[in-house]
Amino acid sequence: MSELSPALTEPVALVDLLDRVLAGGVMISGEITLSIADVDLVHLSLRALLASTRPDLAGRPGGVAPR
Amino acid sequence: MVAEAAAAWVYAVVPAGTVTTADAPTGVAGEPVQLIQAAGLAAAVGVVPPDHASEQLLRQRLQDPVWLQGAVRCHHAVVAALFAQAPTVPFRLATVYLGPPRVRRLLEERSAALRRGLDLVTGRAEWGVLGYPAASAPAASAPAALEPARGDARTDRPGTSYLLRRQCELADRERARAAAVADAQRVDAVLAPVAVAEHRPPARSRAAPGEPAAPLLNTSYLVDSRHADPFVAAVRRLAGELAHLRLRLTGPMPAYSFVDAEPVPA
Numbered sequence: 001m002s003e004l005s006p007a008l009t010e011p012v013a014l015v016d017l018l019d020r021v022l023a024g025g026v027m028i029s030g031e032i033t034l035s036i037a038d039v040d041l042v043h044l045s046l047r048a049l050l051a052s053t054r055p056d057l058a059g060r061p062g063g064v065a066p067r
Numbered sequence: 068m069v070a071e072a073a074a075a076w077v078y079a080v081v082p083a084g085t086v087t088t089a090d091a092p093t094g095v096a097g098e099p100v101q102l103i104q105a106a107g108l109a110a111a112v113g114v115v116p117p118d119h120a121s122e123q124l125l126r127q128r129l130q131d132p133v134w135l136q137g138a139v140r141c142h143h144a145v146v147a148a149l150f151a152q153a154p155t156v157p158f159r160l161a162t163v164y165l166g167p168p169r170v171r172r173l174l175e176e177r178s179a180a181l182r183r184g185l186d187l188v189t190g191r192a193e194w195g196v197l198g199y200p201a202a203s204a205p206a207a208s209a210p211a212a213l214e215p216a217r218g219d220a221r222t223d224r225p226g227t228s229y230l231l232r233r234q235c236e237l238a239d240r241e242r243a244r245a246a247a248v249a250d251a252q253r254v255d256a257v258l259a260p261v262a263v264a265e266h267r268p269p270a271r272s273r274a275a276p277g278e279p280a281a282p283l284l285n286t287s288y289l290v291d292s293r294h295a296d297p298f299v300a301a302v303r304r305l306a307g308e309l310a311h312l313r314l315r316l317t318g319p320m321p322a323y324s325f326v327d328a329e330p331v332p333a
Contacts, residue, residue, distance in 0.1 A: 012143065014136060015275045016195055016317045019268045020287075021139050024323030025159035026080070026184065026330060028177060 073166040074120030075103075077158045078111040078145040079321070080174070080181050085109070085153035092148060095119070095141040105171045106178035108185075111149055112170055120163045129161070150321040154189040156181060157321045159328070180330030188326065190292050191263060192319030196302060198254060198284030198312040200247040243311060244283075250312035251284035254305050261298045262288035266324040283312065287324040295319060 076095060086109065088100045094113030102109045118124045128134045139160060146157045164170050174181065259265055266287045274281050290298045299316070306314040 012147075012317055012320060013277070014139065015277050016320075017139050017143050018275070020193075020320070020323035021143055021157075021160045023159075023268065024326070025157040025162070025328070026181075026326050027159040027162050027328050028173060029329060 074115050074117055075112045075164045075167050075170045076115045076119060077162050077164065077170060078113070078142060079149050079158055080108050080110050080156045080185070081149055081153045082185060083107050083109045086111070086149050087152070088148075090148070092141070092144040094145055095138045100145050103167050103170045103174070105174040108174045108178060108181055110170050110174055111145060112167065113145075114167065115163070120165065125161060125163075146321050150192075154185050155321050156184040156188060156326050157323050177330060177332055180327075180332055184326045184330055188289075188322040191289050191322060192292065192295065193322045193324055194262075194288045194290055194295075194298060194316065194318030195320070196254065196258065196284065196286050196288065197282045197315040197317075198247070198251045199278065199280050199282055199315070200244065201309075201311050201313050202279065246311040247283050250309040253309070254284055254302075254312070254314070255286060257301055257305060258286075258288055258298065261294050261301060262290050264289040264325055268324070279313070284314075289322055289325045290319075292319075 076098075078094065078100065083104045086102070088102055088111060091100045091111070094100050094115070096113065096115040096119055098113040098115055100111050100113050103112055104110075119128075128138075142160050146155060149155045150157075164173065255265075266289075268285060268287075271281050271285070288298070302314060302316050306316075
């Protein structure tokens, strides 16, 4: 049913980076200027942007173009 | 003035002496990325203007999708450049400290925990597997099941005919979804044993832009590099076999999903 592109080394698509870069990773607090509480807000605004700039996702890596 | 300008945006931590940032992309503010070394560790940081370190201004920026998209890409590009050279503990976007000396102190105070993080990700990478319900799931049962009754229903009770047809459609959709869920379970049963760890972000009920639907399967796997080929081969095999799930594979990536947000000191 699926086809997987062999191009796994292409840049990671933005949609795949969202959860990882915004909600993953180390964030040792103390002198941090951003709190996790902002993440929902971040997702909302970014998804709104993505909706209007789909070409960004056209070259998604290692993936199947959804049809 | 100097102190005020010296906000340090941290991209990642690597073992000291393992990477060069000479060829690394510039950071989120267009700044060159540099290394701060302490306790056998090196933090890749960018000295960013104060407006990147003000909570209020940063909150405003986070609501600017254009800035945010660029920041996510820049941040990841720097982390990926390090990941290509050495074991890398990525830091979350917008982890900013009040100057390089604070970062040095952080490396010293949390060295044991950061080293544990490095141990976990050394020789390993994160792979993302998403599964979407296949677009054209066969839904043939409805017309066939209705055929014998159609004559009666159409002439005598068109409303009943409609309801029956509708019921069948819903049942088909439910069956297709159940089949896709079963496929997703199979994917995980096959892949989990090949991986060191797995992580599932909170389920999304709606599709992100660019996605065909909300994913039924969204799992990150931490995979040893020596098992990367078998892992990818297994995903490809599954992709060819599954009738109800369309798979998407992303990787290898830095292990964003497998490092503790706030690693506790030893």
